[in-house]
Amino acid sequence: MSEVVSPTPLYHRVYAVMRERIVNGYYPENIPVPSEAELAESFAVSRITIRKAMEILAAEGLVTRMRGRGTFVTDRAQRTQLNRTVVSNVNGLFSYLNAVGESTRLRVISLDRGEAPPRIARLMEIAPDAEVVRSVRVRDLDGRPYSLSMAYLLPEIGAQIGQEDLARTNMIDLVQRAGASVEQVEQVLTATLADEYAAQHLAIPIGSPLMRLIRVFVDARLGPFYAAEILYCADRYEYRVSLKREPGKDFLLHGTQPE
Template sequence: MSTPPVPIKPATTGSDTAATLRGAGGLDPNGPVPLYHQIFLLLRNRIYGGNLSAGERVPSEQDLTTEFGVSRITAKRALNELADAGLVIRERGRGTRVVNRPPAPAVTSSIEGWLENITLMGQSTTAEVLSFAYVPAGEDIAHALEVEPGTEVQRAVRVRRLDGEPMSYLVTYVPADIGRHYGSDDLNVQPLLHLLERAGVDVASARQTISATVAETDVATVLSIPAGSPLIEVRRVVSDRSERPVEYIRVLYRPDLYRFEMSMRRVRAESGPRWTTTSSPPVPAGGG
C-alpha cells in the first residue's frame, strides 16, 4: 500500500494570525489543523448544508482573504482542496462553482444498528491489512479481554477505504485460540465479526464508547490527512454468550467520511418527559 506524505502545515502570515485571533470565521491559528484545511471544512459544510447550491459560485480567493483574514496562498490552497475532493470545479475566468452532484458526504451508521451495519460496510468499502501478528497482551488489552497480562493475543491493523479514499484505521485484538481460525488474507475480504462467527463464536453482546481524538503522525499518513486532524474514536469489546470477551477493537474514523446518527422520540414517563431512541420501546405514561 502506498503511504502518501502528510501535508505540511503552511506558515501563517501575520495577517492570518491577527485576523484569526479576532475570531474571523472561527479559525484557530494555534490548533493542529492548517488554516487552509479549516477553511476547506467550513466551505464543505456550506455545500453539504445547502448554503451553496449546485452551480453556484464559491467565494473567490480574494473573498476568502477578506472573510477570514488569511493570505492569498492559504485561500487558494483551500479552494484547491475543495476541487481535489470533487466538490467544486475551478475554471479560469469563470471562478469556482459547486459541482452538480457532489460526492456523498459520509457513510452514516445508526448507534443502535451499528453491528448490523457491518455487513453493509463490508459491501461498500474495502479493507487492507497493514500488520498481523501474535503478541503478548499489555495491561490495557488484558483488562479488556479479561486475560492475564502477557497472554498471547492476535493483533491486526487495517485501513478501510470508501471509493478508494482511506476512511478508518482499525486495530483489533482477539484471543489467540480464536484468532488461529483465520489469517490475514481473510481479514482483507471479510469483516472480523463474520470471521469470528465462522470460527464458531456465538457473538451475543458488545460494549462500546465513542469519543474524539486527533491523528498521530503514523495514523495521519495512512488516512491521508494532516497530523493533528480530528478523528472519531470508537472502542468496543465484543463478548459471546458465556460473556467471554472475544474481540477488542479501536477504530479511528475520519469525520468527513463517517458519522453516527441516532433517531429519537420524546416520550412520557412517571419521572416526566424524556428522550429515548426509536429502537427502544416507548415507556407508557402510567409506568408499565
Template sequence: MSEATVRRDRAAGDEAIERRDVVENADLAEGREMPSTRRLGDELAAMPKHHRVYLVLRQEILDGRHGLVAPMPGEVALAKEFGVSRITIRTAMDRLTQEGIVERMRGRGTFVRERGDSPIGASLSGNLENLMALGLRTDVRVVDVDYLPAPPAVAAEMDLPEGTTMQRAVRVRSLSGVPFSHLTTWLPEEIGRSFTPEELGREPLLKLIERTGRKVASARQVVTAMLAAPDVARHLKVEVGEALLSVRRTVHDGEGRPVERIFGLYRPDLYEHETSFSRNPDRSGGIWKA
C-alpha cells in the first residue's frame, strides 16, 4: 500500500474521529462512569498497569488486530476497555510511540506504523547449523566468565558428579544494537578452558566446542515462559517482571555425551522459535515427530 493511499484513507476518517472524541470527552466531563469491557489477566497482576496495557496492545499490533489505515481506539475508549485511567493509557501509548510501533497525528488519532524488520527467528527443526548461523548474524557481549562448582541440577543434566568444576558464562546477544537474549551456559571445564573470553564474544559457542574435537550431534530442550529478574531486565532493557521466552537446552556430541547446558531468556517481541514437524509413518494415531 502506497504512502499516498494510506494518507488519503486516513484523512477520510478524520471527521468521524473528531465526532467520536467529542462524545467521549463529554462523557468524561459529566463524570459518567465508564465500566470496563475487558480486564487484564491475573497473570499480569504483578506488573504496573501501564506496562500491562502496553504488553497487550503491542501483542495485538504484532498480531495484526490494528491496521494501518484506521486509527486505533482513542484514550477514553481504551481506558473504558481496560478499566484503567487515561493517564495509564497515555503512558502505555507513549512507550509504543517511543519504540516506533505507533505514530500519533494531532487531531487525527494514533496509527500503527508499518513494521520494519521481522522478529529474529531460529528454526528448531533439528538442524543445529541454524543455531550456529544465528551466532554469526548477531553481536555478543560477554558479561561474565567464571569456573564454579556445578549446581546439582546442572551436574545431573551433564552426567557429572555434584560439585564438579565447570565454566559458567553469561552473554547478551543483540541485533543492530538491540539486546534480545540473555544466555547462561555451563560447559565441562576442559572445553571452557580451550578458548578465551574474547573468542567467546566473537565465535558461535558450538563452533568453539567442536574445535575441541567433540562433534555436536543433537540437543534436547524445554521451552516455557519466565518473568524477568532485575539483572536480566537491565541487560535486555525490559521492565522487571516482564514475560520472557525461556529455553533450557542440553547439547550432546556424537557419542551422546553432554557438552553444554544453556539457559536462554529471550524478548518475545524480538525473537521467535519455529519448529517443523512431520508425520511419523511408524506410529498410528496421528503422531508427529520434529
C-alpha cells in the first residue's frame, strides 16, 4: 500500500499542534516553551520547520520570542474582559453585546442586498431567493481582528441602516431604532475552520480553528427578522453559560423514587 502524503505543509501541521497546545494552556506563561532543537526532536522535523511554525505563532501574538531568554506564551484569552458568563435571557445578551461594543472597534467591509446563504434563509424562514440586506463587519480588539460578523436583515429593517451607522453602532441598537422588537433570540455555537475570506479579514492562516456563533433575532410581528453569523478566532473567544437548579424541580433518575 502506498503512503498517503498530506497536502498540508509540514510546518503548518506543527503550527496547528502548537497552537492547539497554547490555546488549551499546555504551556505555562512564565516558563519558556521548549527550544527549537527540543521541538525539532519531539516532532521529528528540522529546526527550519519549527522556526517557520513559531514565526506564524509569533505573528498571531500567541507567543513572544525574547532574545537570550526563549519563547514565552502570551495568554490573551485570560486578559480579555469579553470572556465572561452570558446570562440566558435577552437582557443579559444585550448587556454582553454592549460590553463588546465598548471594548472593540468596528470596521465596515460591505453593505449590500442579495440572497442569504441557504442555512441562514432556513433559519430566517424565508425563501432561498428572497432578498435581504447584508452587511459584513470586523471588530478589532487590542489592535487586532477579534471577530468577523455577517448580518442578514429583512429589507423593511435593513433598508433603514446606512454604512455610517454600521461603523459606529451595535447592530442590535440599529434594528431597534428601525422599529424591531426583540422578543426571542436563538443561538447556535459550532467549531469551524477559516476559509480564504475569513482568513483574509481575521489576519490568520487558512485552516485556522474558529468558533462560529449564529444568532437569530425574532420579533413577534415580523418573525425572524435578523440573523448574525459571527466568526471568532478560537484562541480569543470563550463562551460560558451558567446553569442553576430551580427550587422544587429536582430531576429524578429513571426508576428512582423520592425518599
